[in-house]
């Protein structure tokens with residue numbers, strides 16, 4: 001039997017366009033208990049210093065990630081992959097792309113929030129050089145939970161994994 005490839009090499013990473021929003025919302029609502037509303041993704045298209053990229057495979061969006069740059073700090077504000085396409089480096093390819101964006105913007109850090117219960121995401125972030133900075137109490141609402149704020153230092157670390 002043929003082995004499933006570990007890295008999905010045919011994934012194309014590109015910026016979100018308006019026509020993508022229904023599919024991204026479908027994934028967002030299926031994946032998160034507290035999904036972003038449609039307006040949040042529309043804002044991603046318009047606001048300076050914000051952006052969303054999508055991972056497309058055979059003309060279907062299988063993942064997406066959102067970033068924000070403020071005061072020379074990069075923030076990874078959202079990242080998700082269709083459950084059927086996980087553990088194939090789709091999120092890695094999205095993160096690599098966002099690292100390039102925030103480095104180009106002159107950021108020295110990439111920050112994010114994650115639920116302490118989200119072990120899979122925490123392992124993914126640690127694998128990519130993030131460490132816990134502090135706990136932000138009562139950050140999430142549905143369901144209520146603290147957030148771990150994680151950071152990756154970027155200076156002189158463009159390729160550094």
Ligand SMILES: CC(C)(COP(=O)(O)OP(=O)(O)OC[C@H]1O[C@@H](n2cnc3c(N)ncnc32)[C@H](O)[C@@H]1OP(=O)(O)O)[C@@H](O)C(=O)NCCC(=O)NCCS
Pocket residue numbers: 031079080081082085086087088089090091092093113114115118119120121123124127
């Ligand atoms: C976290 C997430 C984006 C990772 O996407 P992915 O495309 O599967 O990640 P990659 O294939 O690039 O990386 C996989 C690596 O991350 C880690 N990892 C990912 N999911 C994991 C899990 N459930 N348990 C343990 N490790 C996990 C492992 O190191 C894994 O490597 P391995 O497969 O060799 O063990 C995906 O699981 C997801 O969409 N989760 C739901 C949304 C979410 O929680 N987003 C983060 C909000 S802060």
